[in-house]
Amino acid sequence: MTNDQIQMTNQQARVEAERCLQCFDAPCVQACPTHIQIPTFISMIKSGNIRGAAEVVKTSNAMANVCGKICPEEVYCQSVCNRANEDTPIQIRELHFYATQSEARKKFSQVKPFPKSGKQVAVIGGGPTGIGCAFELAKLGREVTLFDRKVLGGVPKNSIPSFRLTENELQDDLKFLSTYFSVKKEEITDVKFSQLKNKFDAIYLGVGLGKDRPLGLKGENLSGVYPVLKFLEAAKVKQKKMSVGKKVVVVGGGNVSLDAAATAKRLGAFEVILIYRRSEAEMKVWKSELEEARKQGVEIRFMTNPLEIVGTKKVSGIKCRRTTLSKKKDESGRPIPVEVKGSDFILEADTVIIAIGQSIASDIVNRFKRNSKGFIAVDKNYQTSMKSVFAGGDAISGEGTIVQSVAHGKQAAHAIHKILAGKK
Ligand SMILES: Cc1cc2nc3c(=O)[nH]c(=O)nc-3n(C[C@H](O)[C@H](O)[C@H](O)COP(=O)(O)OP(=O)(O)OC[C@H]3O[C@@H](n4cnc5c(N)ncnc54)[C@H](O)[C@@H]3O)c2cc1C
Ligand code: SF4
Numbered sequence: 001m002t003n004d005q006i007q008m009t010n011q012q013a014r015v016e017a018e019r020c021l022q023c024f025d026a027p028c029v030q031a032c033p034t035h036i037q038i039p040t041f042i043s044m045i046k047s048g049n050i051r052g053a054a055e056v057v058k059t060s061n062a063m064a065n066v067c068g069k070i071c072p073e074e075v076y077c078q079s080v081c082n083r084a085n086e087d088t089p090i091q092i093r094e095l096h097f098y099a100t101q102s103e104a105r106k107k108f109s110q111v112k113p114f115p116k117s118g119k120q121v122a123v124i125g126g127g128p129t130g131i132g133c134a135f136e137l138a139k140l141g142r143e144v145t146l147f148d149r150k151v152l153g154g155v156p157k158n159s160i161p162s163f164r165l166t167e168n169e170l171q172d173d174l175k176f177l178s179t180y181f182s183v184k185k186e187e188i189t190d191v192k193f194s195q196l197k198n199k200f201d202a203i204y205l206g207v208g209l210g211k212d213r214p215l216g217l218k219g220e221n222l223s224g225v226y227p228v229l230k231f232l233e234a235a236k237v238k239q240k241k242m243s244v245g246k247k248v249v250v251v252g253g254g255n256v257s258l259d260a261a262a263t264a265k266r267l268g269a270f271e272v273i274l275i276y277r278r279s280e281a282e283m284k285v286w287k288s289e290l291e292e293a294r295k296q297g298v299e300i301r302f303m304t305n306p307l308e309i310v311g312t313k314k315v316s317g318i319k320c321r322r323t324t325l326s327k328k329k330d331e332s333g334r335p336i337p338v339e340v341k342g343s344d345f346i347l348e349a350d351t352v353i354i355a356i357g358q359s360i361a362s363d364i365v366n367r368f369k370r371n372s373k374g375f376i377a378v379d380k381n382y383q384t385s386m387k388s389v390f391a392g393g394d395a396i397s398g399e400g401t402i403v404q405s406v407a408h409g410k411q412a413a414h415a416i417h418k419i420l421a422g423k424k
Contacts, residue, residue, distance in 0.1 A: 008091075008098040017046040020090050021082055028077040028092060033407035034061040034132075038077060038092055045095055054103030057096050058176065062135040063128050063406050065104060065172045066156050068097030070165050071403050072286045104172035117141035119420045122200040123181075124188045124364070127154020128402045129393025130206030131177060132409025133416075137204075138180035140417045145200075149187035152178075154208055156402060159232040161263045162239070164292075193364045197389070202416045205376065205384070205391040206409060209399065210361030215251065215354050219309030228252070228260050228355035235263050245350020246270040249318050251306050252355030253278065254399070258289045260353045261298040272297070273347060275304040277323050277337040305339055309352055317348045360395055373398060381419075382412035390416055 008016065020042040028038045037056055044053035058064045073079070073093040081089035121137050123130045126148030134144045151157060156170055188196065196203060212227030214220060224245070226234075235242050248264040250257050253276035261274045274293070276283060279302045283290070294300075301320075308319040322343035325335040359374065369385035371377040375398055376391045378384055384391050392408030394400050 007101050008094055013045050013095060013098045014048075016091055016095055017042045019083060020046070023082050027080040027082065028090075031076045031080045033076065033401075033404045034067075034410060036060040036077075036096070041099060042090070042092075042095055045099060050099055050102045051106075053095075053099035057100055058103075059139075061403065061406055062132045062177060062409070063156070063173050063402055065097070065100040065169055066128075066165060067403050067406075068093060068100050069169050070156075070160065072288065072401060074287055075401070076403065100172070101169075104176075114139050114141045116143065117421075119143070119201040120145070120199070121202045121204065121416060121420075122147065122196045123204045123206060124148075124193075124196075124362075125154065125206035125208060125393070125395075126150075126152040126183065127206055127208045127393060127405065128156065129208070129395075129405035129409040130154070130204065131174075132406035133204045133206060133390075133392065133413045134181040134409070135177055136410045136413035137416065140413065142413075142417060142420065144181035146181055146183045147186045147188050147196075148183070149185070151185060152183050154206075158236065159229055159259075161232065161259055161266075162236060163262075163266060164259070188362075188364060190363050190367070193367070201420055202388045202390065204382075204409070204412055204416065205364070205389065205395060206393045206405070207360060207362040207365065207391075207395050209358035209394045211359045212354065213357045213359060215306060215309075215356060217306060217308055219311060219315065220354070222309055222311045222315040223313055224311070224315035224350060225309055225352045225354065228256055228353055229358065231260055231353050232256075232263060235267060240267065242267055244269045247347075247349050248272045248351045248353065249347050249349040250274040250353045250355055251318070252276065252353075253283050253285070254355065254357070255285050255289045256358075256399070257353075257355035258285055258293040258298070260355050262293045262296045264351065264353065265296040265298055269351070272299065274298055274300045275306060275318075275320060275347070276300065276302050277305045278325060278334060279303060282325075282334045303337070305337060307344065310346065315349055315352050317346045318352055319344060319346050321345075358394075358399065362395075365395065371396075381415035382408060383415070388419070 022039045041053040041056040077092045078089045120143045123134045123146040248269040250261045264272045303323045310317045322340045323337040326338045369377040382390045390412045393405035
């Protein structure tokens with residue numbers, strides 16, 4: 001959904017809610033990582049209790065409004081909806097967004113205060129997982145201080161383009177949450193981490209992935225070449241004042257690269273070409289994002305590998321080589337691309353955006369054991385290799401989703417709560 005699509009009207013929401021089968025053991029609830037009681041809130045919409053519906057959603061998912069707008073429902077709840085066996089799945093996310101947005105405008109939802117039960121927890125990182133953990137711990141009566149080097153909001157605040165998620169839509173969640181825990185704008189360095197460890201009873205790490213992976217090719221330092229997070233962050237801050245020139249090439253094949261390409265088009269580029277070294281079948285993207293990028297006029301060149309970024313001081317193009325797919329597969333289970341000799345060509349470009357993935361940006365993580373993919377290793381309680389220190393979100397799983405990150409935070413909060421309850 002983009003801003004071009006507007007929120008459901010009261011009548012549309014009621015009619016859509018009427019279609020819900022109110023399934024016993026509803027698969028949609030199981031498919032939602034935060035296990036929102038979907039049939040319950042839909043039946044509230046049906047009976048006109050929008051406040052109740054919004055509270056059901058908000059108490060289950062700390063980033064309720066954000067997820068109502070941009071959660072990939074095709075991956076979660078909607079993909080398993082039983083109503084699809086009769087005609088079409090219920091538009092669960094749209095109903096969810098209808099409830100939280102209607103409630104935000106009236107500004108009346110507030111979860112009942114929770115009795116304080118002592119013990120202090122520090123949360124490092126104010127993205128979806130840190131927020132999810134802080135809110136759940138507050139609900140459980142724990143005192144939480146959340147630290148972020150930037151302002152609260154993580155990737156949704158800094159990188160997700162405004163045409164998909166507006167500042168107001170994000171703030172509707174953040175304002176609601178701000179009364180439940182304290183927030184400090186502070187970078188937690190290795191030294192500060194040791195201080196927090198002594199002061200707090202437990203720590204939750206939600207540091208995300210803030211470092212862009214480089215291509216490692218000649219010309220990457222030329223002016224006009226952007227790592228994708230830097231590009232998206234600058235575009236959010238500068239908005240239309242950011243100039244990308246006439247021709248933009250994006251290197252990548254994931255959802256983030258599609259966001260970058262659609263953003264470049266909206267910034268006025270005449271031609272935006274996304275190059276990907278495999279075919280469309282191997283792209284790990286949400287269908288809705290791919291459709292949106294194509295709708296914006298982004299051209300995707302499959303089976304194309306970058307070789308070198310060309311230019312003197314400023315980028316002027318990118319040298320590429322065609323590929324074919326081998327029968328052999330890599331660890332992701334996708335066929336390995338093989339370059340075709342003699343097929344080199346140059347795509348002209350004023351701007352090149354590198355979107356081939358991210359890794360963890362925080363030094364603190366060097367203290368912890370990592371899993372095979374280089375992310376922070378945790379046990380089933382989200383506990384790291386260090387006692388009383390827990391972690392979740394993209395920092396343990398790699399690039400994920402907002403709802404998944406909130407769910408990690410929620411589950412970790414319950415584990416932290418139990419462990420603290422057992423402490424003298
Ligand atoms: C461009 C883009 C578009 C996306 N679109 C969607 C979408 O439409 N739907 C969806 O569900 N998901 C989307 N995602 C994925 C989703 O945003 C992430 O999965 C999610 O934000 C991860 O949450 P997190 O809390 O783990 O990390 P983050 O959101 O990265 O938050 C980590 C926070 O930790 C802070 N931090 C890091 N180190 C320190 C430190 N040492 N001290 C203090 N603070 C620190 C950072 O400043 C940051 O605020 C998108 C991701 C990107 C990059
Ligand atoms: S699976 Fe679909 S029809 Fe069944 S309860 Fe969930 S939303 Fe309603």
